[in-house]
Amino acid sequence: MRFIINGNSVEVEADIRTSLLDVLRDHLGLTGSKKGCNQGACGACTVLVDGERINACLGLAVQYEGREITTVEGLGTLGSLAPLQQAFIDHDGFQCGYCTPGQLCSAVAMMSEVERGVPSQVTRDLDVDAIAFSREEVRERMSGNLCRCGAHNGIIDAIESVYGEASR
Numbered sequence: 001m002r003f004i005i006n007g008n009s010v011e012v013e014a015d016i017r018t019s020l021l022d023v024l025r026d027h028l029g030l031t032g033s034k035k036g037c038n039q040g041a042c043g044a045c046t047v048l049v050d051g052e053r054i055n056a057c058l059g060l061a062v063q064y065e066g067r068e069i070t071t072v073e074g075l076g077t078l079g080s081l082a083p084l085q086q087a088f089i090d091h092d093g094f095q096c097g098y099c100t101p102g103q104l105c106s107a108v109a110m111m112s113e114v115e116r117g118v119p120s121q122v123t124r125d126l127d128v129d130a131i132a133f134s135r136e137e138v139r140e141r142m143s144g145n146l147c148r149c150g151a152h153n154g155i156i157d158a159i160e161s162v163y164g165e166a167s168r
Contacts, residue, residue, distance in 0.1 A: 001013075001014065001023075001061055001062055001065045002065060002066060003061075003064065003065065003066070003067065003068075003069055004066075004067070004068045004069065005024075005028065005030070005069045005070075005071065005074070006030075006069070006070055006071060006073055006074030007074065010028065012027050012028065012061070014027050014061060016060065016061075016062045017060065018060065018061050019056065019057055019058070019059065019060060019061065020047070020054075020056040020057075020059045020060065020061045020063070020064055020069070021033055021035055021045045021056035021057045022061075023061040024047070024056060024069075024071060030071050030073055032071050032072035032073045032101040033045050033046070033047055033056055033071050033072065033101055033102065033105075034098055034099070034101060034102065035057060036057075036098070036099070036102075036146075037057075038057050039057070039058075040055040040057060040058040041146075042099070042102075042145070042146045043055065043099065043102045043103070043106060043144045043145030043146060044098060044099050044101070044102045044145075044146075045057040045102060046101075046102035046103075046105045046106045046109075046144075046145060047069055047070060047071050047072075047105055048069065048070040048071075048105050048108065048109055049064055049067050049068070049069055050067055050068050051068075051070075051109065051112055052109060053105060053106050053108075053109035053110075055144075070105070070108075071101070071105070072100075072101035072102075072104050072105055075104060075105070075108065082104075083162050084104055084107055084108065084158065084159070084162045084163075085104060087158035087159070087161045087162045088100060088103075088104065088154075088155070088158045090158070090161070091154045091155075091157040091158040091161060092151065092154040093151055093154040093155040093157065093158035094147075094149075094151055094154070094155075095147075095149035095150070095151050096148075096149050098148075099145060099146060099147045099148070099149075102145050103142070103145045103147070103155055106141075106142060106144065106145045107142065107155075107159050107163075110138070110141040110142060110159075111159075111163045113141065114131050114133055114137065114141075114163075117129065117130065117131055118131075119131065120137055120140045120141050121140050122136050122137060122140045123137070133163065133164060135156060135160065138156055138159050138160060138163075139152075139156060142155065142156070142159070
């Protein structure tokens, strides 16, 4: 199977029944994405495929062959964190850090959804051209990513500090 992962062309030999998460972690050593529930309920395994967020534990790797995949390792580097990564640090948006990679990838995709005008469950007016960026929208859109440590307020604050400015 061939993929573009974090901007690099990668070829992997794996059983076609292998999940994307297991290919990333076990075959490519990209351990940022975590295996939490392995049922798509916690969001710890969230990655971006062609800019859209998916739960990597639910999809077979073969389904994403030839597509562009971004993991948390592709968002920034140790020497140059992405603004959202730095905001998570600045706003205590993580405690144990287990859910953080999925939260970061989900937040990147969430903002793309808002910018494209994709409504959420709490979007009040579906006839507007631009969806209002609000704490309520962020909470709803990030509800598929669980934080067992209770860092949700810091996570939301971090997202608002980066994307709230961009939406104004």
